[in-house]
Amino acid sequence: MSRQFDVVVAGGGHVGASLALALKQADPRLTVAVVDPTPPAAGPDARASAIAAAARRMLERLGVWGEIAPHAQPIVDMLVTDSRLDDAVRPVFLTFDGALTTGEPFAHMVPNAVMVDALLAAARTAGVEIVMPDRVIGFDVTDTRADVRLASGATLAAGLLVAADGVRSKLRDLAGIGVVRWDYGQSGIVTTVAHERPHGGRAEEHFLPSGPFAVLPLADDAAGRHRSSLVWSEKSATADRLVAGDDFTFGLELERRFGRRLGALEVLAKPKAFPLGLTLARDFVRPRFALVGDAAHGIHPIAGQGLNMGFRDVAALAEVIVEARRLGLDPGRIDVLERYQRWRRFDAVEMGIVTDVLNRLFSNDVGPLRALRDFGLGVVDRIASLKSHFIGEAAGIGGSTPRLLRGEPI
Secondary structure (H helix, E strand, C coil), rough: CCCEEEEEEECCCHHHHHHHHHHHHCCEEEEEEECCCCCCCCCCCCCCCEEHHHHHHHHHCCCCCCEEEEEECCCCCEEEECCCCCCCCCCEEEEEEEECCCECCEEEEEEEEHHHHHHHHHHHHHHEEEEECCCEEEECCCCCCEEEEEECCCEEEEEEEEECCCCCCHHHHHHCCCCEEEEEEEEEEEEEEEEECCCCEEEEEEEEEEEEEEEEEEEECCCEEEEEEEEEEEEHHHHHHHHCCCCHHHHHHHHHHCCCCCCCCCCCCEEEEEEEEEEEEEECCCCCCCHHHHHHEEHHHHCCCCCHHHHHHHHHHHHHHHEEEHHCHHHHHHHHHHHHHHHHHHHHHHHHHHHHHHHHHHCCHHHHHHHHHHHHHHHHHHHHHHHHHHHHHCCCCCCCHHHHHHHHCH
């Protein structure tokens, strides 16, 4: 006999775990399960993510920021350069003060593993059923429920199935939801480096012809080492060669891009390369089914907004579900779920277009385009109101913001 839940979330990463926690905290009567194939202790994740101010407010409201904060590094300021790889000097065209008008940082850098562990622990404490290791392999939808099949042979009955299973979502395909997708021919190399001198909380984005090279500040580790996270975009063939090659060659290529301003470098985590592209689901919902996070939208990391878009999905969907229940409505009905789709789809498409245009504009060495973009960066740098607008957008505090992202209860 199937175990019954109001909501089953397929995927226990940042997005899936935060959705389950948000639902259970807002409405303790909800029965919620998270199904994920990877136990939290199965292999450390050396990656880190930029958490915008709005997402931090949500994490505070969910009660997990206190666990995360000791490991978080506020971004104090940011600079943007545009140059060729072998240029002796990289001119700075744009700088941002990292503080909002409220005085809070517009973003923090947080290790992924710390964040996921805190969210899953809080979800379990709140009464969410954590089903690990297992995975959803299929489902059938009726008028009243989704019958969910697990790899273990177990079945679950859910009023709503939420797919938070990543950009290559199998459940999205099973739901018959098509995608708009194209490949950039780039891969993102991700690793963590230690350096002799402190970064001072500064983030840097260097636009190079092969793609953006982002240096993002991390908190010092337990040994007191100064650290930064790298998101290094390269043509896929070059990225694969660098990751598969020897440490010496990788270190030389890294230093060419990173420079020596922070002293000697040490690579702390095995570099990994991830293919980069744009993926937008044509629909975010079906009856008894919803997409969140990368399953709904995968974008280029050039603006550091991928995970923050996922958190916006979480805040919006949680608010739609909880408010529907308060009105006596069935949150798995398509007319209820379409409110979530209307709320989030335009923003996702808009951000996908913006990151696509930025990547195409900056990942080249075409003279007229270089002159145009550098002029544009210089104009933005000289107009304080424009800079404030862009910082506000990066912090996630613009537009129609769900309550959780304002730090308010649902």
